[in-house]
Amino acid sequence: xxxxxxxxxxxxxxxxxxxxxxxxxxxxxxxxxxxxxxxxxxxxxxxxxxxxxxxxxxxxxxxxxxxxxxxxxxxxxxxxxxxxxxxxxxxxxxxxxxxxxxxxxxxxxxxxxxxxxxxxxxxxxxxxxxxxxxxxxxxxxxxxxxxxxxxxxxxxxxxxxxxxxxxxxxxxxxxxxxxxxxxxxxxxxxxxxxxxxxxxxxxxxxxxxxxxxxxxxxxxxxxxxxxxxxxxx
Amino acid sequence: xxxxxxxxxxxxxxxxxxxxxxxxxxxxxxxxxxxxxxxxxxxxxxxxxxxxxxxxxxxxxxxxxxxxxxxxxxxxxxxxxxxxxxxxxxxxxxxxxxxxxxxxxxxxxxxxxxxxxxxxxxxxxxxxxxxxxxxxxxxxxxxxxxxxxxxxxxxxxxxxxxxxxxxxxxxxxxxxxxxxxxxxxxxxxxxxxxxxxxxxxxxxxxxxxxxxxxxxxxxxxxxxxxxxxxxxxxxxxxxxxxxxxxxxxxxxxxxxxxxxxxxxxxxxxxxxxxxxxxxxxxxxxxxxxxxxxxxxxxxxxxxxxxxxxxxxxxxxxxxxxxxxxxxxxxxxxxxxxxxxxxxxxxxxxxxxxxxxxxxxxxxxxxxxxxxxxxxxxxxxxxxxxxxx
Numbered sequence: 001x002x003x004x005x006x007x008x009x010x011x012x013x014x015x016x017x018x019x020x021x022x023x024x025x026x027x028x029x030x031x032x033x034x035x036x037x038x039x040x041x042x043x044x045x046x047x048x049x050x051x052x053x054x055x056x057x058x059x060x061x062x063x064x065x066x067x068x069x070x071x072x073x074x075x076x077x078x079x080x081x082x083x084x085x086x087x088x089x090x091x092x093x094x095x096x097x098x099x100x101x102x103x104x105x106x107x108x109x110x111x112x113x114x115x116x117x118x119x120x121x122x123x124x125x126x127x128x129x130x131x132x133x134x135x136x137x138x139x140x141x142x143x144x145x146x147x148x149x150x151x152x153x154x155x156x157x158x159x160x161x162x163x164x165x166x167x168x169x170x171x172x173x174x175x176x177x178x179x180x181x182x183x184x185x186x187x188x189x190x191x192x193x194x195x196x197x198x199x200x201x202x203x204x205x206x207x208x209x210x211x212x213x214x215x216x217x218x219x220x221x222x223x224x225x226x227x228x229x230x231x232x233x
Numbered sequence: 234x235x236x237x238x239x240x241x242x243x244x245x246x247x248x249x250x251x252x253x254x255x256x257x258x259x260x261x262x263x264x265x266x267x268x269x270x271x272x273x274x275x276x277x278x279x280x281x282x283x284x285x286x287x288x289x290x291x292x293x294x295x296x297x298x299x300x301x302x303x304x305x306x307x308x309x310x311x312x313x314x315x316x317x318x319x320x321x322x323x324x325x326x327x328x329x330x331x332x333x334x335x336x337x338x339x340x341x342x343x344x345x346x347x348x349x350x351x352x353x354x355x356x357x358x359x360x361x362x363x364x365x366x367x368x369x370x371x372x373x374x375x376x377x378x379x380x381x382x383x384x385x386x387x388x389x390x391x392x393x394x395x396x397x398x399x400x401x402x403x404x405x406x407x408x409x410x411x412x413x414x415x416x417x418x419x420x421x422x423x424x425x426x427x428x429x430x431x432x433x434x435x436x437x438x439x440x441x442x443x444x445x446x447x448x449x450x451x452x453x454x455x456x457x458x459x460x461x462x463x464x465x466x467x468x469x470x471x472x473x474x475x476x477x478x479x480x481x482x483x484x485x486x487x488x489x490x491x492x493x494x495x496x497x498x499x500x501x502x503x504x505x506x507x508x509x510x511x512x513x514x515x516x517x518x519x520x521x522x523x524x525x526x527x528x529x530x531x532x533x534x535x536x537x538x539x540x541x542x543x544x545x546x547x548x549x550x551x552x553x554x555x556x557x558x559x560x561x562x563x564x565x566x567x568x569x570x571x572x573x574x575x576x577x578x579x580x581x582x583x584x585x586x587x588x589x590x591x592x593x594x595x596x597x598x599x600x601x602x603x604x605x606x607x608x609x610x611x612x613x614x615x616x617x618x619x620x621x
Contacts, residue, residue: 052403171487
């Protein structure tokens, strides 16, 4: 009789201990008594976003894109680079903000933009002579040669922090070159309607190549402003 | 007595400990595995989604007549960890490569939906974790043409100019599509214009279907590429629902990993869409879908090393089995052609005959279709090997 009672007591004490331990370790808070009953909780709406993050998913303040070095040349030359690295990943987040799909695209801040320098500029969207020479077309406002090609399909796509997400229904864009007025925007990633409604993805190794016209003066200050846009479609 | 009390107390403590650990483990396992997902970044979403169109939760969708004015609003959101000042502006849409939807740049001239939109604010400053409604109006010009017109509301972080910096500098922005349909004779028609399969250096394949929108509205098409084994069994299905903008050709890059088994594969491209005029952006007619089928593309994939090893083993086993079968057939044929008839004499049984003709009694029984106990009658004729 006493043994049975002790056994039951064991269970009761163990259960109490376990609940307290679980609550304590799980970070739960037990309100035993309270004179107020106003509990408020705000969850801010999530938003579709694209960014460059490091391996810990922290935004990279000043992302860079390394390209092969070029030296002065009497012929048109191509330099290459990789957009998105392990420490600077292209990162897409869809926190249930675009269930019907989304598109990440890369464009210059203006179709008339150029690789700007104190000296002679060169173009990023000239179609003439395989991008090497300005063809004088009226559609291209400037008089510079040079063309940038982006190849997202060469990149590596993976899920981000969301371990249950999949890359299914997220596809990389085709290789394409910027051409003023006809190709101002290049698709980097497309999320179909059946892609994860709540998910995040990272893309690395997007191949970039840039044609540099012949006899382009050597300078270290060439710069261009590019815009990465994510659009709910 | 004291010893017994201590022993009981110890047993009780052990019992409590074991029960605690077990219950703790059980509660721990059954507790919901909730993990905080950090939704950082900034952007926006439609402020007034409509219950009759779930698509309005992520984009702005309206059917407006020329001359109409529509009140709308965008909820700008800052979920980052720092205070942000964001530019909010409208632009026209532009097709991106592959026919995908994209938004023009702030610097570009607006002459479509981008120009129809007037925002109450062009800039908002938000503390971390806050949002702000920015109302805007869409005023459709009286000469707007029938069909779908698209534009975007853009939310872009305002950055201080740090002076000219060498290299490529990047800005990030979030765009929300604004789809305005002007009623009239709306045409919804798609056409498959191509489908290619390209082998890549790593052995994988790029499946690239192309579809053209011949109508004057965008169409949400269900594009699927089904890859089958040589014998017709489905190997993999790629695809999804994608908007195909009016007048544009959309193409997609579906990656097919190098098939494990290798061999001949066949990929088919299929598109399904709602051709009925009642359908719209985010609206289904509920009627039968139109199905377009593209050409089949056959391609060869070399097996992976593991598959090749397995296939070689299976082939060798099959070849060996085939050889054994051929051997047994050859023996059967030889027996049929060469064994002779023999009349069983008194005192002979299967064992003695087997010994006499130097053959196993089992073979003798099998050839003569004898059943246990394999008894032979005197004068019975059986087949035996020819005398040597």
